[in-house]
Amino acid sequence: MTAVASQLTGPALQASRAALSSALSDHPGVPSNDDEDGEVQEVDMQAQADGLRTVFSDPTHFNVKHPLYSAWTLWFDSPATKGRNLPQTPISAFPQTPAPNTPGAAAAQGWMEDIKRVITFDSVEEFWGLYNNIVPPSQLPQKANYYLFKEGIIPAWEDEANKNGGKWSIQLPKDKNRSNIDKMWLYTMLAAIGETFDPELTKADLAGSPPEPVITGVIVSTRPQFYRVSIWTRVAPSQAEDDPLRKRIEQIGRHFKLQVLGYAEGQKLAAPLATEVEFLSHKDSEKKGKAKKIVV
The missing domain is CATH 3.30.760.10 (RNA Cap, Translation Initiation Factor Eif4e)
Structure with a gap:
């Protein structure tokens, strides 16, 4: 995804980053790094992230909500x-x-x-x-x-x-x-x-x-x-x-x-x-x- 420069500072920026981080980790469909046998699986996080639209990538039609x-x-x-x-x-x-x-x-x-x-x-x-x-x-x-x-x-x-x-x-x-x-x-x-x-x-x-x-x-x-x-x-x-x-x-x-x-x-x-x-x-x-x- 194309990076979007943020003009937020301090607590506002921290809150935004926390929301985005949580979105990537908790969004349904994003697999865990560990399988049932405990083996580490390789996950293409970029491919997973490409399907998520936040207010920073699409301020009107985003699909991630907390x-x-x-x-x-x-x-x-x-x-x-x-x-x-x-x-x-x-x-x-x-x-x-x-x-x-x-x-x-x-x-x-x-x-x-x-x-x-x-x-x-x-x-x-x-x-x-x-x-x-x-x-x-x-x-x-x-x-x-x-x-x-x-x-x-x-x-x-x-x-x-x-x-x-x-x-x-x-x-x-x-x-x-x-x-x-x-x-x-x-x-x-x-x-x-x-x-x-x-x-x-x-x-x-x-x-x-x-x-x-x-x-x-x-x-x-x-x-x-x-x-x-x-x-x-x-x-x-x-x-x-x-x-x-x-x-x-x-x-x-x-x-x-x-x-x-x-x-x-x-x-x-x-x-x-x-x-x-x-x-x-x-x-x-x-x-x-x-x-x-x-x-x-």
């Missing part, structure tokens, strides 16, 4: 999509699909009319196929948004999965972060679809029932002077310091800041237009600045 824990849906809006029947989106390789009939859809119908549902995917390869065919946040027009939410959850407070939750978010000046926002958004999506934001899931006893995932979606927004990246949760702690849910939510925010965004422990982002990594419940967001935020 399932995700959950299915995810990408939504998009920008000034160009508002009030139009057909979206003027940067999506080039995937068709539009109808919006789901979820419990909160009716309540959010007016606001959701301008948000276009792009595609739902449930595998590592489909994610990279999507990522390789959309415009990165650094090149989006002003006031545009990408919303990546679990299948069946709409990116609105009114959805049943979101109404009792909140969001971690960070706001970053555009002029200083144009070269970083694409990587930040990629790593945020990878952490979401890989279910690595929540330590309660990664530490769960495999013999028992894992707790319900609390991440419902992630968002990146472009504004005239800043970018905003957010993580939405289905639950939010109370203002009480001893609320047992508070520690779990704080751990999600700390992972977001340290492992995903790459900031140092205790690092402050004090700068014009910048915010720290902050959590606020959706209900408190309606209080116009009167609510106390959680900051990591």
Whole structure:
């Protein structure tokens, strides 16, 4: 096969290589190197590999898939999509699909009319196929948004999965972060679809029932002077310091800041237009600045 140069770096490149390596080793029809008598058999791996198409060799018609824990849906809006029947989106390789009939859809119908549902995917390869065919946040027009939410959850407070939750978010000046926002958004999506934001899931006893995932979606927004990246949760702690849910939510925010965004422990982002990594419940967001935020 012809080698394809990758522009990915760090964790993203490692994740891609792991998926491809697993595809070659686990794909049905690829024989083992050992026969039943223990003798080493010569296998033409090149011939076997020629039949496999990954997102890197064929971004649209690949045939290797590794399932995700959950299915995810990408939504998009920008000034160009508002009030139009057909979206003027940067999506080039995937068709539009109808919006789901979820419990909160009716309540959010007016606001959701301008948000276009792009595609739902449930595998590592489909994610990279999507990522390789959309415009990165650094090149989006002003006031545009990408919303990546679990299948069946709409990116609105009114959805049943979101109404009792909140969001971690960070706001970053555009002029200083144009070269970083694409990587930040990629790593945020990878952490979401890989279910690595929540330590309660990664530490769960495999013999028992894992707790319900609390991440419902992630968002990146472009504004005239800043970018905003957010993580939405289905639950939010109370203002009480001893609320047992508070520690779990704080751990999600700390992972977001340290492992995903790459900031140092205790690092402050004090700068014009910048915010720290902050959590606020959706209900408190309606209080116009009167609510106390959680900051990591």
